[in-house]
Amino acid sequence: MVSRIYLVALMGRENNPLYVHSFAPETASTSHDPDSTGVSSYDDSSSIGSASAKVSISRDTELRYHFLAHISLDVFAARLPQKTSDSDFGLLFVQDGMAMYGWMTNTGVKIVLGFASGEIIGSEIRSIFRAIHFAYISLVCNPFYTVDERRPIHSRKFDINVRRIVDAWNGTTPTHTPAESISRSSAASPPSTSNISSASTVYYSNASNNGTIEGVVMSYSGSRSPSPTPSSSADVGITAPTSETVMAS
């Protein structure tokens, strides 16, 4: 049985919380505003003013998830000196029946995933991290979004994207979008295909770098899942396959 994602958390470069979202079953759709006072520490008194909570979630769960995300920061800091160039921090720790996996981008943004059971996930997790990273990049590239490293993320599109990624992994039917075909093989999937595919066709191929890399379009909100080898892109932090357009010279 493949374990389900219960928690997605993003933390900024200064270890401030950007986004903490629980996907545990008893919490239908809740998002927590981790910061309402501008202080870059966890402050859960703001949970009372939480924006989208339709179902009242147990405070315990919420507190736990924040706590777990906080612990993972320590692990990042501890392991960072020995880390080579790879972004994947793998299994950070296991606590309370939740296995936490981490990923640090080269801009210092940390993505943490909390899985339900203690089952070791393997290399498929990289595709989720990349997809979330890509959702974050899409958010940052939005010209109307003020990129402020300290402020938590309040973007509906980002919410939808992350939810879709998690739903695709968990195998649950997405709430807003029609059910997509989910290709999640328990055998290790080859790194050149993304776990999350949609019904639409391949958008374009990044042929200039490597013939096997393909970008896949999500047909709903227009976001794309990233090409699987970010190292081939020269842009800082942007792993999207580049298409070509023209400026008349």
Place this chain on the structure above:
Amino acid sequence: MARTPRQVGEEVWKTRVEKVNAELVTLTYGSVVAQLCKDFGNDYIQVNEQLDKMGYNIGIRLIEDFLARTNTSRCRTFKDTAEIISKVGFKIFLNITPTVGNWSQDNKQFSLIFDENPLADFVELPDDGKAVNELWYSNILCGVLRGALEMVQTQVEAQFINDVLRGHETTEMRVTLIRILEDEMPVGDD
């Protein structure tokens, strides 16, 4: 040897056009629109107008480049114009080919339906309730068409009627032929 507009577009795109990174264009255009919104205090109607004006200035210059690159001859009907715009024009400048459709009865109006819009990648309109009802994000394209066609004696009106950023199903621009311009003496010449 007559070639279809599609073939002309593909061939010019492949051979005679220098390419630039798509994200650069997207992010540049995005910052232009965002800055305009800020400068005009979120008066999105004004922003639309400014984008149209900017597009017009681009269009009157772009047409020269277009004609030089493609050596197209004069279009005989408005339908030809529409085909050339979508298969050659958009192809060589943005590498997209919007579909031409929804012709009116008198053949003086058509729609360009964009299934992809590189200018609007990653964009999410601001959540202030106004933008999603008032701002046409890609309005510069309307100005470009208007300016370019005016330089070839075709006066048109172009405006967006649908935009996926606003939640519609497609992005659609309506182009209306106003009149064919006769050559006029420039103002001030005696």
